[in-house]
Structures are given as C-alpha cells and as structure tokens.
Amino acid sequence: MPQLDTSTWFITILSMIITLFFMFQLKVAKYNFPENPEPKLMSMPKSTTPWEKKWTKIYSPLSLPLQ
Template sequence: MPQLDTSTWFITILSMVITLFLVFQLKVSKHHFPEDPKPKLTVAPKPVTPWEKKWTKIYFPLSLPLQ
C-alpha cells in the first residue's frame, strides 16, 4: 500500500490561509461602516394637567392643627 505524500501539505495550507486572509481583508475594506451614533437631544414635552392652571392645596388630616 503506497504511502501518502505529505510533503506539499505545509505550503498548501499556508497559501490557503494567506489567500483567505487577503480575501477577507478585501471584503472588509470595501464595506461601508456606519458613522458613530451621536446622541439626540430630545426634550420631553411637559404634560398638561388641569391642576397646574390654578392654585390648589391639599390638607392632610395629620397636618391639621390639633384641636
């Protein structure tokens, strides 16, 4: 039974790895990555509530003066 000739394996595997690296670099270099996201300054709208239109005061039973 003949022996498997492995003398060319090193150069074959090395050239394959180099080729894959170069192809990957070319693919990545042609890709357009998005810009860095910048935070938006958003101002939350102030909710309109009916009790802000007039002066009101809430009296709690415990805050009333003792009788």
C-alpha cells in the first residue's frame, strides 16, 4: 500500500491562505465607508402612563410596623 506524500501540503495550504486573504482584501476595498460617522440624536417619545402621575410606594410585609 503506497504512502501518502505530504511534502507539498505546507506550501499548498500556505498559498491557499494567502490567496484567500488577498481576495478578502479586494472584496472589502470595493465598499465605501463613511469618513466620520455622526451619531444620530434620537428623541424618545414621552409616554404618559397612569402610574407616572401619582406617587406610589410598595411596602413589603417585613417593613410594615408590628401590630
């Protein structure tokens, strides 16, 4: 049974990685990116809910005075 010749694997894998790197660089270089992205000022709409109009407090049973 013949042995598998692995002497060329290193150069094959290395050249494949380099080629994929250059292809990725060329693909990314086609896109136009903004120079200085400015943040958008977003105003949050004020929602009126019934519990915001009055003062409320929730008492836990352990904080109530002893009777």
